[in-house]
Amino acid sequence: MKKILFIDNTAHHLLGQLHLMKAFQEKGYLVEAIVPVDEVYFRRVFTLGFICHPIYIDGKGVNPFADLKLIKELKRFFKVIKPDLICSFTIKPNLYASIAARQFDIPVIAGITGLGTAFLKQNLLNYLVVKLYKFAFKQIGCVFFQNQDDKLTFDELGITQQSKYSITLPGDGVNLNKFSYVGLVDSPVTTFIFSGRLLLDKGLGELVAAMKIVKQKYPNTKLIVIGNYFFANPSSISSEQMQEWTNAGLIEYLGMVNNVFDIISGADCMILPSYREGMPRSLLEAMSMGKPIITVNSIGCKDVVEDGVTGYMAKVKDVDSLADAMTKFIELSFDEKLEMGLNGRRKMEQEFDQKIVVNQYLEIAKKLIKARNSL
Numbered sequence: 001m002k003k004i005l006f007i008d009n010t011a012h013h014l015l016g017q018l019h020l021m022k023a024f025q026e027k028g029y030l031v032e033a034i035v036p037v038d039e040v041y042f043r044r045v046f047t048l049g050f051i052c053h054p055i056y057i058d059g060k061g062v063n064p065f066a067d068l069k070l071i072k073e074l075k076r077f078f079k080v081i082k083p084d085l086i087c088s089f090t091i092k093p094n095l096y097a098s099i100a101a102r103q104f105d106i107p108v109i110a111g112i113t114g115l116g117t118a119f120l121k122q123n124l125l126n127y128l129v130v131k132l133y134k135f136a137f138k139q140i141g142c143v144f145f146q147n148q149d150d151k152l153t154f155d156e157l158g159i160t161q162q163s164k165y166s167i168t169l170p171g172d173g174v175n176l177n178k179f180s181y182v183g184l185v186d187s188p189v190t191t192f193i194f195s196g197r198l199l200l201d202k203g204l205g206e207l208v209a210a211m212k213i214v215k216q217k218y219p220n221t222k223l224i225v226i227g228n229y230f231f232a233n234p235s236s237i238s239s240e241q242m243q244e245w246t247n248a249g250l251i252e253y254l255g256m257v258n259n260v261f262d263i264i265s266g267a268d269c270m271i272l273p274s275y276r277e278g279m280p281r282s283l284l285e286a287m288s289m290g291k292p293i294i295t296v297n298s299i300g301c302k303d304v305v306e307d308g309v310t311g312y313m314a315k316v317k318d319v320d321s322l323a324d325a326m327t328k329f330i331e332l333s334f335d336e337k338l339e340m341g342l343n344g345r346r347k348m349e350q351e352f353d354q355k356i357v358v359n360q361y362l363e364i365a366k367k368l369i370k371a372r373n374s375l
Contacts, residue, residue, distance in 0.1 A: 005083035011041035107141035114278035146278035171279025173354030203273030287344030
């Protein structure tokens with residue numbers, strides 16, 4: 001029985017890949033995972049029937065000695081587990097699993113879920129990260145991108161020129177059955193919802209500032225925020241800042257929730273003004289449920305929305321533009337909002353069905369394992 005090993009930097013993020021893990025299982029593969037232990041999500045993955053190996057990964061640390069230790073630890077795991085294929089996600093697992101796997105000639109599929117802060121500016125960090133990617137991805141099995149811009153960036157930098165496969169997918173796709181169509185409910189209160197990590201890079205600061213403007217004209221408007229703190233990230237928003245916004249009546253912060261579907265069901269519009277994304281899952285899920293969206297003209301985000309058709313697209317880092325988009329949505333008739341939501345659902349069915357992603361992973365995995373066995 002062939003063995004597939006999944007590697008991620010958090011168990012919570014790995015839960016977002018369960019559709020892939022289950023698909024490999026259903027095809028007769030043995031699926032295991034390497035992921036850091038946390039208080040909740042590691043056990044959830046384990047109880048779903050997957051062998052999980054604990055590891056320490058400092059998601060945002062830049063200590064080279066710690067990273068060398070991580071590579072050594074991954075090599076130890078690979079030697080014991082003996083996977084036929086590795087599926088990695090997020091920056092450090094992608095980089096260091098690819099480096100460690102070379103010693104054992106194990107093919108790697110790296111899922112680029114976004115390029116992160118290092119690609120927002122041309123600086124020393126960006127230079128070093130590009131160098132590291134070029135070294136790590138030398139002759140990698142496959143790199144899956146979530147948007148065409150990220151793929152173009154890697155192609156132009158020469159990072160993926162020696163990879164066997166380099167393919168753009170529709171993000172992680174969306175489970176059309178799990179996030180079924182619910183539409184909208186006509187209400188005197190307009191409820192916007194933000195779902196994501198609590199980072200300034202997600203545009204949350206601009207969103208709250210826009211909300212302050214909008215509430216002056218439309219006081220029956222609220223903004224629900226769900227998501228986790230990520231203090232290791234330099235753009236992390238503090239708990240004190242979140243409390244200040246809550247006390248000012250600008251947001252309702254619900255923290256991390258397990259009933260995402262129920263929370264989105266009660267909202268009118270999903271909003272994400274992120275500076276850069278791979279392919280924002282929160283927007284895909286909301287659109288699948290028939291919710292209009294508001295986002296910005298940034299990499300990843302712009303690939304989801306059709307301005308004026310499935311929602312509105314504002315300018316990046318522009319509070320007034322974002323407030324205008326929110327105001328335009330509020331002033332739509334209920335039937336117009338409903339039509340936007342229906343357009344979004346149709347777009348998800350036609351372009352972003354999760355089955356598209358699953359089939360690509362299964363196909364590439366089969367090719368890479370076959371090629372390895374023929375050596």
